[in-house]
Amino acid sequence: MLDLKFFRENVEEIRAALATKKFEVDLDRVVGLDRARREMVTEFETLRSQQKAANQEMAKLKKGSPEFIAKVQEMKSISAQVKELEARQDEAEAAFKAAFLEVPNIPHPSVPVGHNETDNVVHSTWGDINTLSPHARPHYDLEWFGKYVDLERGTKVTGSGFPFFIGPVARLVRSLLQFFLDENSAAGFTEVMPPILVNPASAMATGQLPDKEGQMYHAKTDDLYLIPTAEVPVTNLYRDEILDAADLPRYACAYTPCFRREAGSYGKDVRGLNRVHQFDKVELVKWVHPEQSFDELEHLRAHAETLLQKLGLPYRVLLICSGDIGFPHAKQYDLEVWAAGQQRWLEVSSISNFTDFQARRANIRFREAGGKPQVVHTLNGSGLAIPRVLAAILENCLQEDGSVTIPEVLRDRFGSDTLKPE
RNA sequence: GGAGAGAUGGCUGAGUGGUCGAAAGCGCCCGCCUGCUAAGUGGGUAUACGCCAAAAGCGUAUCGCGGGUUCGAAUCCCGCUCUCUCCGCCA
Numbered sequence: 364m365l366d367l368k369f370f371r372e373n374v375e376e377i378r379a380a381l382a383t384k385k386f387e388v389d390l391d392r393v394v395g396l397d398r399a400r401r402e403m404v405t406e407f408e409t410l411r412s413q414q415k416a417a418n419q420e421m422a423k424l425k426k427g428s429p430e431f432i433a434k435v436q437e438m439k440s441i442s443a444q445v446k447e448l449e450a451r452q453d454e455a456e457a458a459f460k461a462a463f464l465e466v467p468n469i470p471h472p473s474v475p476v477g478h479n480e481t482d483n484v485v486h487s488t489w490g491d492i493n494t495l496s497p498h499a500r501p502h503y504d505l506e507w508f509g510k511y512v513d514l515e516r517g518t519k520v521t522g523s524g525f526p527f528f529i530g531p532v533a534r535l536v537r538s539l540l541q542f543f544l545d546e547n548s549a550a551g552f553t554e555v556m557p558p559i560l561v562n563p564a565s566a567m568a569t570g571q572l573p574d575k576e577g578q579m580y581h582a583k584t585d586d587l588y589l590i591p592t593a594e595v596p597v598t599n600l601y602r603d604e605i606l607d608a609a610d611l612p613r614y615a616c617a618y619t620p621c622f623r624r625e626a627g628s629y630g631k632d633v634r635g636l637n638r639v640h641q642f643d644k645v646e647l648v649k650w651v652h653p654e655q656s657f658d659e660l661e662h663l664r665a666h667a668e669t670l671l672q673k674l675g676l677p678y679r680v681l682l683i684c685s686g687d688i689g690f691p692h693a694k695q696y697d698l699e700v701w702a703a704g705q706q707r708w709l710e711v712s713s714i715s716n717f718t719d720f721q722a723r724r725a726n727i728r729f730r731e732a733g734g735k736p737q738v739v740h741t742l743n744g745s746g747l748a749i750p751r752v753l754a755a756i757l758e759n760c761l762q763e764d765g766s767v768t769i770p771e772v773l774r775d776r777f778g779s780d781t782l783k784p785e
Numbered sequence: 786g787g788a789g790a791g792a793u794g795g796c797u798g799a800g801u802g803g804u805c806g807a808a809a810g811c812g813c814c815c816g817c818c819u820g821c822u823a824a825g826u827g828g829g830u831a832u833a834c835g836c837c838a839a840a841a842g843c844g845u846a847u848c849g850c851g852g853g854u855u856c857g858a859a860u861c862c863c864g865c866u867c868u869c870u871c872c873g874c875c876a
Contacts, residue, residue: 401836404836405836408836409836409845412845421857436856437856438856439856456834
């Protein structure tokens with residue numbers, strides 16, 4: 364949600380900025396609804412003010428006196444009008460709010476203009492994709508893959524896209540989780556274990572509702588949603604709170620399973636570990652002072668990169684263009700790891716600055732000494748998503764005999780330097 | 786899941802139909818006073834929205850949430866949520 368005053372005073376600038384984003388929005392309609400809403404508010408408040416003044420007079424009158432009874436009669440019609448105006452005001456407020464929530468965040472000037480994902484800019488690359496294992500094959504083609512990543516039985520037990528990780532691969536998943544959490548903690552992110560079901564208010568605050576309802580699993584009996592990312596519960600940690608300026612910036616990291624319905628996915632995108640409905644991810648969240656957020660974004664990106672660097676996995680950094688950037692994002696980088704077997708890049712992290720857009724929706728503020736509350740800026744990034752990192756390791760580090768060399772930083776946790784099929 | 790108690794401002798806590806955005810205390814801020822500190826003393830101290838070019842100012846809303854009764858609701862009625870105590874169940 365944009366700042367309302369800023370919106371009113373800069374409609375044309377916002378229109379120009381949003382023209383490069385992929386979301387359709389009728390700004391004139393929003394402007395009209397805002398005007399209508401304000402008219403209703405003024406009308407209601409004027410009458411309500413009269414009613415209150417009359418009530419004060421009545422408090423001084425003797426109950427049951429002729430003047431009192433006359434006043435009661437007089438106020439009955441005012442009272443009815445107040446009720447009606449209040450209802451119409453609520454309606455106008457709701458109509459405006461619904462429309463205003465559909466206005467996306469405006470991209471930062473440094474975001475390249477583009478139409479779709481083909482216009483994303485390669486910001487940088489790390490590692491050499493040509494010096495990887497000459498034996499690389501797609502992970503889902505390995506003879507032992509189905510034994511340790513059992514998608515068939517997962518389908519039986521739950522449905523497609525719900526893998527069982529078994530034996531050495533389960534251990535490798537756990538090693539990655541611990542590695543990521545340890546690295547993030549060392550970098551100053553406070554470890555958090557959040558609920559993985561959230562209520563509608565939380566899903567609304569981070570922007571999953573109302574737009575992306577179909578992407579989440581919904582537990583209807585209790586009206587709770589399985590989280591698509593730890594971003595949702597963790598960002599909501601401070602929802603409706605006013606933090607002390609001295610508490611900023613705050614950094615958190617959280618491991619959770621993530622659940623995504625991924626309606627409409629198909630083809631090679633969903634083979635093996637490329638896209639599943641339940642996956643493990645460590646998420647990084649920052650709450651920062653508005654003046655710091657774009658610097659914080661660079662730091663967050665640089666930190667997430669170190670995770671791939673320490674694993675020795677080549678990757679590239681994409682600066683997402685205006686036509687591909689998400690609804691609440693002001694600026695976004697994606698980290699894509701190279702999967703040598705499939706000869707393609709796999710997104711393992713999306714790192715974003717939401718500026719005040721998400722925080723306003725979530726009502727997360729801070730106060731500088733003696734000052735008025737201000738809206739914080741929020742950022743988040745994966746650090747990192749497990750299955751695709753796992754896929755990259757299985758492919759890039761594959762040896763001729765079908766074993767996989769474990770990245771050095773994982774060996775202590777994994778308990779071996781090689782993953783050998785049994 | 787059952788029974789009972791409760792939910793008021795940053796905190797504690799008064800307030801059972803009108804003059805209550807809300808006593809008092811604590812905390813905090815600004816003065817005064819006092820060698821310093823402490824004590825004392827005077828004042829101030831919520832958020833959002835609307836009117837206004839803006840500030841000042843004025844207005845409206847907010848006493849867990851949502852409805853209702855009433856000329857008028859923190860206060861009465863109904864529903865819900867949450868917290869606490871007891872019982873049951875349970876990793």
